[in-house]
Amino acid sequence: MKILLPPPLESPPPEQSFWQNFLLLLGNQLRVSWNKLRHRPVGALMGMAGLLIGAIAIIASLGIYAYGSLKALSPNTVQGFLSMLFMVGLGAQIFFGITGAFVALYMSDDLELLFMAPVPIKAVFAVKSLVIIGSNFLTVVLFAFLPGLFCGLLFKAGVSFYILVLLVGLGLWAIGTAIAELINLLVMRIIPPHRSKEAIGFIGALAGIIIAISFQLPNMLINSRNKFDIGSWLEQQKQMLSVMKFFPWGWGSSALVAGVSQNFLGGLAWSLLILLVGILLFLVAFNLVEKGFRRGFISLSQGERGKRRKAQAEEGSGKLQKAPSLAFLMQDVVSPSSPWLGMWAVAKKDLLSMKRDTREWFGYLVPLIIMLFFVGQFLFSSVKTSGSTLMTVLIMYTIMFSGNMALQSFGREGESDWLLNSVPLAGWPVVWGKLLAAILPTLVLMEALLVGTALAIGVSKTLIIALVVGAVFLALGSSSIGLFYSINNCRYNPDTPQQRIAPGASLFMYLINLFFILLLALGLTYLFLPSELVFALRDLPAVTYEGGLRSGLFYGIYLLSRPLLWSTAWRVFLGVIVTGGIWAAMFFGFMAATVRQSRKGFRVEIIAGRKKRSR
């Protein structure tokens, strides 16, 4: 085939204005966003709509509550309230703005391409800044524009007041985004490029916890309606509120209060001040970010940093370089080492991966938060839960958590699944290695939680020891179930590397775990006799099988309940047999099935976007 190429250009094409380049890049950004939305699964869109409805409901309920509380207050108290809201809003803008800036600048794949194009770098950053500003839109609506609007409605302000709301809102928006960009500049410097996805996962998880807590606010407010009154609380905080006047959030509230007090010019001065500060800060941030990228202060792509290179250079110069030798390649064949070492190597690999990926840590934070919630409720709530209920919840959680952690095991291999399939370790060394890695951190955490909680609520020492031993067996059993479902249903999505299992398989694992608990509970009932049940059983008339499923079911339960009336020795003996038998059958059964699958080979399904990628 003859290649027909147009001849190279002799001179550059005519230049475009900044505005033309900006519009071109903005158009491209909008096209990318539109394509992203268009190719999103329907389920995800429905989820987003659900979240939006939930958020609107919360905003509405909080708004109505605050609006009702402020009706009877003076403009000065309202000023304090607005200052508080603006301050919280600015904090939220900075937090979410850092995430937005990190994604738009550091994790963006197009910067290299755009820097190469004959467009001014300032135009590129102008569009990127717009994206970051956009990421703060919802926050600024919630914490600046809506409070201003409510304030205007509350004091029946004129149209000119809303000009002040607009200026203050824009000023706060610019300040929040600029500070977020500046902090992000440092974050980008600290976090090496290859850990950027990890960092964003970490920030995202933190944001998730904050959002989850804030979703509890309406409930908390409803519960404490009789005890907490915003108005009187604000009246007591006069000193703190007066300090706020020295900060932008205080200027914003001063502007709006001047606006509702018919002092439009005073309000305009405050709002222009806040807007000017916002613009100034934004320009500083914009220029620093642009210079940071251009001068290599922030790396565009993965690579070693100067510091690391220096360390390596020093290391190299300090030591005598040993002449390389390939003699080992000609050695006689040596006998292979014990497979136990292989098992430990698999476990160590997983443990190191968990230690070095901060996103993994959040998985272990969940039980901590849940424990805090239950212990807090037990110690401080007016609705008292019993100690045994609390311990039951924790044991149940130990089982579910262990299963869930084991469920992540094989998906963790990601695109490296070929490795464990190609090494001569398939079978029990791989599976037991995976079990060890899944169970070690889980056990350390859950045992600490169980013992800590048991001590906090005053459980006897004997019971604590029983709980500790029991938790080991429960976690082992549950983890074996998790491993079996993991090896058969593991998947990996480079965009969401923490989702490592098919949702259906996850559900099945939980159901099987529940069944496991149910069967274990039977054996444990024989061991630890529930006196109320025995009392009831003594009065129960004899049940006979009269045909049919229902009668069969009742008769079965009746037969199972009979050993509760046996002598202690026989009952305990049966309890040990049943509990041990069920545990052993489940644990060794699932482990054997997982080992069998490991010998056959496992495959991590790669999910890219909506499409499954086959390899």
Place this chain on the structure above:
Amino acid sequence: MESVLIKTHGLTKRYGAVPVVKGLDLEVKSGEIFGFLGPNGAGKTTTIKMLTGLLDPSEGEALICNYDISKQPTQAKSLMAYVPDQPKLYGKLSAREFLYLISALYRVPKNVVKERAEQLLNLFGLQERADELLEGYSHGMRQKVVLASALIHQPKVILLDEPTVGLDPGSARLLKDVLQEMARQGAAVFVSTHILEIAERMCHRVGILKDGSLIAQGSPEELRQKVGHEGESLEDIFLELTGGHENAELIKSLGEG
């Protein structure tokens, strides 16, 4: 007359106090294919990033078609194309949309964009999947999209970083033919590669970078004369100059043992 299209003078990049590229002086003329070789970590990618304006040099200057990349970046970039080793593209754009975007960025006249995009899609065998999102493309397919986008604005200078990685033999051959045709038409081609066979067969001149310094440059024949082992391959010369010959000796000794 052959004009110099890529010129660097004392080009230096330091990260903190650590120099990564040290006072690089090189010239690539119109119609020339220049091979840029060096072991891993020698500073090749940093040099290319400075030539493309992705990094500001700590010292020295880089000129593309006589435009200083730091002072007149827009003019320099509009005459240049860059093909990175890792093609990072907009996953949510189709190949056709991507080519249209690049055309707009490089100010290609609107009346020729469509025709040229179709020609390039056809040339690289992308036409059938041109409307699919790039996120579903394999590495090789993405590389072809980048190559097509690098040609759409008729660059006078093209810089390529490991361009054949991920390409099938047919596409690699096509790339070589395209680059030779570009050079024939008067463009300057700057290729960074580890595949010395490509450099030997395709490049008019090569430069060898080691620890940030250009330790040799010239045609493969000139380098042979410099090393003093005539008749040796470029691989042998490269290993001799970069110190990699120790490994070659080691491997040789295995056979003898």
